[in-house]
Amino acid sequence: MSKINTISGFPEFLPKEQIFFNQCVDKIKYYFELNGFNPLETSAIERISTLIAKGGDDKEIYGIYRLSGDEENNKKELALRYDLTVPLARYVAQNYDKLTFPYRRYQIAPVWRGERAQAGRYRQFYQCDIDIIGESELSLIYDAEVPSIIYQIFRSLNIGNFTIRINNRNILKGLLLYLGINDDNITKKALRTIDKIEKISTEQFYKELSYLNIGEKSISELNEFINKKLTNDKWITYLNSLSYNETFSRGVKELEQLINYMRILGVEEKYFTIDPTIARGLDYYTGTIYETKLDEFPELGSICSGGRYENLAGSFTKKILPGVGISIGISRLITKLIEVRTDNNESSTIAPVLITMQNICRIEDYLKIGKYLRENGIKTENFLQNKKLSDQMKYANKKGFLIAIIADNYEFENNEVIVKYLLTGEQLCVPIKDLIKNINNYFRAIKLI
Amino acid sequence: MSKINTISGFPEFLPKEQIFFNQCVDKIKYYFELNGFNPLETSAIERISTLIAKGGDDKEIYGIYRLSGDEENNKKELALRYDLTVPLARYVAQNYDKLTFPYRRYQIAPVWRGERAQAGRYRQFYQCDIDIIGESELSLIYDAEVPSIIYQIFRSLNIGNFTIRINNRNILKGLLLYLGINDDNITKKALRTIDKIEKISTEQFYKELSYLNIGEKSISELNEFINKKLTNDKWITYLNSLSYNETFSRGVKELEQLINYMRILGVEEKYFTIDPTIARGLDYYTGTIYETKLDEFPELGSICSGGRYENLAGSFTKKILPGVGISIGISRLITKLIEVRTDNNESSTIAPVLITMQNICRIEDYLKIGKYLRENGIKTENFLQNKKLSDQMKYANKKGFLIAIIADNYEFENNEVIVKYLLTGEQLCVPIKDLIKNINNYFRAIKLI
Numbered sequence: 071m072s073k074i075n076t077i078s079g080f081p082e083f084l085p086k087e088q089i090f091f092n093q094c095v096d097k098i099k100y101y102f103e104l105n106g107f108n109p110l111e112t113s114a115i116e117r118i119s120t121l122i123a124k125g126g127d128d129k130e131i132y133g134i135y136r137l138s139g140d141e142e143n144n145k146k147e148l149a150l151r152y153d154l155t156v157p158l159a160r161y162v163a164q165n166y167d168k169l170t171f172p173y174r175r176y177q178i179a180p181v182w183r184g185e186r187a188q189a190g191r192y193r194q195f196y197q198c199d200i201d202i203i204g205e206s207e208l209s210l211i212y213d214a215e216v217p218s219i220i221y222q223i224f225r226s227l228n229i230g231n232f233t234i235r236i237n238n239r240n241i242l243k244g245l246l247l248y249l250g251i252n253d254d255n256i257t258k259k260a261l262r263t264i265d266k267i268e269k270i271s272t273e274q275f276y277k278e279l280s281y282l283n284i285g286e287k288s289i290s291e292l293n294e295f296i297n298k299k300l301t302n303d304k305w306i307t308y309l310n311s312l313s314y315n316e317t318f319s320r321g322v323k324e325l326e327q328l329i330n331y332m333r334i335l336g337v338e339e340k341y342f343t344i345d346p347t348i349a350r351g352l353d354y355y356t357g358t359i360y361e362t363k364l365d366e367f368p369e370l371g372s373i374c375s376g377g378r379y380e381n382l383a384g385s386f387t388k389k390i391l392p393g394v395g396i397s398i399g400i401s402r403l404i405t406k407l408i409e410v411r412t413d414n415n416e417s418s419t420i421a422p423v424l425i426t427m428q429n430i431c432r433i434e435d436y437l438k439i440g441k442y443l444r445e446n447g448i449k450t451e452n453f454l455q456n457k458k459l460s461d462q463m464k465y466a467n468k469k470g471f472l473i474a475i476i477a478d479n480y481e482f483e484n485n486e487v488i489v490k491y492l493l494t495g496e497q498l499c500v501p502i503k504d505l506i507k508n509i510n511n512y513f514r515a516i517k518l519i
Numbered sequence: 520m521s522k523i524n525t526i527s528g529f530p531e532f533l534p535k536e537q538i539f540f541n542q543c544v545d546k547i548k549y550y551f552e553l554n555g556f557n558p559l560e561t562s563a564i565e566r567i568s569t570l571i572a573k574g575g576d577d578k579e580i581y582g583i584y585r586l587s588g589d590e591e592n593n594k595k596e597l598a599l600r601y602d603l604t605v606p607l608a609r610y611v612a613q614n615y616d617k618l619t620f621p622y623r624r625y626q627i628a629p630v631w632r633g634e635r636a637q638a639g640r641y642r643q644f645y646q647c648d649i650d651i652i653g654e655s656e657l658s659l660i661y662d663a664e665v666p667s668i669i670y671q672i673f674r675s676l677n678i679g680n681f682t683i684r685i686n687n688r689n690i691l692k693g694l695l696l697y698l699g700i701n702d703d704n705i706t707k708k709a710l711r712t713i714d715k716i717e718k719i720s721t722e723q724f725y726k727e728l729s730y731l732n733i734g735e736k737s738i739s740e741l742n743e744f745i746n747k748k749l750t751n752d753k754w755i756t757y758l759n760s761l762s763y764n765e766t767f768s769r770g771v772k773e774l775e776q777l778i779n780y781m782r783i784l785g786v787e788e789k790y791f792t793i794d795p796t797i798a799r800g801l802d803y804y805t806g807t808i809y810e811t812k813l814d815e816f817p818e819l820g821s822i823c824s825g826g827r828y829e830n831l832a833g834s835f836t837k838k839i840l841p842g843v844g845i846s847i848g849i850s851r852l853i854t855k856l857i858e859v860r861t862d863n864n865e866s867s868t869i870a871p872v873l874i875t876m877q878n879i880c881r882i883e884d885y886l887k888i889g890k891y892l893r894e895n896g897i898k899t900e901n902f903l904q905n906k907k908l909s910d911q912m913k914y915a916n917k918k919g920f921l922i923a924i925i926a927d928n929y930e931f932e933n934n935e936v937i938v939k940y941l942l943t944g945e946q947l948c949v950p951i952k953d954l955i956k957n958i959n960n961y962f963r964a965i966k967l968i
Binding site: 074075076077080081082083084085088089091092103104105106107108109110111112113114115116117118120128129130131132133134135136137138148149150160161163164165168169170172174175180182184193194204207208209211212215222331334335336386418419420421424433434437438441444447449450451452454455456465468469 | 523524525526529530531532533534537538540541552553554555556557558559560561562563564565566567569577578579580581582583584585586587597598599609610612613614617618619621623624629631633642643653656657658660661664671780783784785835836867868869870873882883886887890893896898899900901903904905914917918
């Protein structure tokens with residue numbers, strides 16, 4: 071027999087978990103579309119040259135090859151995508167003439183990374199991305215639209231309190247410039263150290279920045295700045311009181327406007343905070359930056375990150391395509407939610423109604439009731455095995471149906487069925503003509519619909 | 520710049536095509552769930568040993584490797600799935616103790632095959648599968664449930680007339696047995712030739728069967744049998760009049776019952792037909808077989824095939840798991856539908872409403888109207904670029920919005936907006952308090968909701 075245990079890094083769900091996962095994805099999709107983002111599905115497979123066009127690291131990329139292909143078919147040019155941003159850039163450049171800008175798309179899809187197997191590291195995981203791409207220019211208001219959608223989604227997912235942390239790269243860049251750091255390479259490395267501040271000691275922070283030849287006084291100023299704990303309004307007042315240079319002031323002005331727009335869009339104050347420590351390791355962000363943490367599960371790190379970039383697809387086209395976007399890492403998020411749910415009574419069936427079958431001679435009647443319920447939009451399974459009713463009820467309870475329909479000659483001849491409500495065990499004789507109303511009323515009563 | 524043309528065999532859609540594709544998938548998903556099938560998503564990646572466990576051909580399999588991995592990480596054990604059935608078998612065997620039987624799942628997902636690039640051949644394409652898996656036994660009524668769902672789906676997709684062709688492998692096997700063919704290997708090869716009958720000449724048919732050492736008289740009888748054109752009822756009468764052997768009679772009895780159940784389930788007679796030529800090349804079908812052709816697009820071949828198998832997961836478990844299932848090949852189907860649609864006015868936006876913006880000082884008002892519509896479930900995009908209204912209307916028309924909301928100081932001060940219906944060009948001044956009602960009434964009038 072073949073080995074069939076799970077392959078490390080490629081997790082799969084049991085039915086009830088999968089149902090929950092899909093419900094979360096459906097909610098995310100609902101809010102993306104509600105806000106006018108359109109679906110895109112790029113191919114899972116890209117040219118390797120596309121994936122490393124930005125000079126990217128190829129360590130984590132999974133190439134593909136034909137198991138028994140000849141040379142011509144095994145040029146090893148192709149690989150699985152490792153994120154949804156590079157494919158977006160390639161797609162927009164390729165279809166530039168056919169798209170309407172600002173181009174707004176969402177993509178919810180797995181990506182693959184050849185990470186070393188270790189706890190909590192996935193090699194296949196989902197990303198849920200939205201991006202808005204402009205032609206030459208893109209209004210800053212879109213930078214506020216993005217977190218307002220995240221706010222809508224996270225509120226609807228019932229994941230407790232969360233904090234959208236916001237920053238602007240120009241603030242940190244301006245500050246570093248003010249401190250005498252004007253070498254691009256050193257700036258990048260310093261930003262990476264700043265980004266790690268929550269994970270490293272103050273000592274380590276000083277050490278790493280000293281290596282970059284940043285003077286101790288500068289490091290102290292930097293350390294003091296990023297460790298301030300202020301409210302959003304106090305941050306803006308404080309930042310406005312410093313006028314280090316143009317870069318810094320542009321960052322502050324953008325951040326102030328962004329916050330105003332977010333408030334107009336109804337994002338409640340307690341769900342977002344200015345945080346100058348977030349810098350995002352990725353080089354392509356050039357303005358606004360977002361990270362999102364769950365207050366209850368800080369160990370997950372940022373489960374939703376993104377920002378503004380001044381040119382999406384420079385490796386593929388000469389067109390200047392500024393954009394802003396964000397990515398929700400739902401594989402980690404939903405796996406955690408599944409893990410911690412105390413309520414273990416979720417259903418393993420997406421259909422709430424099971425029609426049992428006691429008498430094969432009456433099969434026509436059982437099938438017709440199923441058909442009738444479905445035609446009225448009620449998700450229904452017909453049990454069609456020749457089993458004892460008690461076995462069928464065990465099946466119904468094990469899978470978590472809410473209603474079992476029971477009937478035999480007597481009921482059919484009286485045009486009625488027994489409706490058994492499985493949460494309480496109560497049952498009721500219901501005329502078939504009232505069945506739809508009865509079921510829908512019950513679903514409304516238990517807030518299923 | 521990197522090469523960015525499409526990779527042959529990995530097609531992608533433009534926004535309006537993707538919206539249409541997703542609408543079709545949503546319908547399929549709706550009917551799967553309406554009939555009590557639960558979602559499953561297996562990993563895209565399987566062990567190569569799993570994929571070839573049944574002694575399968577590895578020619579079309581795409582293996583994966585880390586681009587710059589060390590030995591340990593590049594054992595070349597893993598590959599992309601080429602269908603959804605093998606992963607199902609592996610999943611059911613692996614999670615046997617945690618599943619409830621009959622286990623009913625659907626999976627809608629891409630699969631990958633390293634085919635040679637040629638017109639119409641995809642190397643990544645979608646399959647939409649449903650299967651019902653029993654423990655040791657599975658009622659024949661489930662064989663009727665499967666095509667009844669396909670009937671519901673294809674009717675809702677508006678793809679014109681279609682024919683679900685039905686057969687039972689035991690009929691052909693019994694017939695071959697009757698004709699003196701009792702070598703399993705020859706039976707399999709003969710079934711493959713019969714399966715091709717529509718594509719090959721009578722001469723070729725005779726030739727291929729002669730190679731198998733089947734006598735000319737037997738081939739003639741076979742040819743005559745499978746070329747009969749009869750109605751479903753006449754087929755059943757005819758088949759019942761022949762009692763070649765037990766295998767044959769079992770097939771006939773099952774087919775007759777299947778047809779009866781399908782009728783009870785409401786599948787209209789004109790949409791299904793008994794067809795003894797369909798044999799399915801795949802060896803694992805052991806009873807009922809389905810194929811489905813679109814009357815308008817016979818060139819697509821069978822876009823929906825499946826059948827009954829007596830043991831799903833023999834390579835992975837000793838448990839006997841009989842099942843019945845079907846797979847819709849939507850990539851070919853939907854691509855064809857997109858190709859032939861004469862109506863080229865589909866929308867490139869999933870949100871029907873665009874809120875234009877003429878006056879940046881009033882940004883709060885524009886954003887608030889968007890928020891208001893969304894809170895009432897109306898998919899809405901806010902246009903946030905600082906552009907002339909005429910440019911915004913061009914954007915609205917190009918993307919295919921149905922309604923544009925227009926307003927400036929005067930309207931906002933009077934708590935109203937201009938609603939422009941873009942299909943006709945008419946416009947109306949609407950108080951904001953009536954806006955939701957107005958838009959929903961319009962959507963109802965044009966049958967959008």
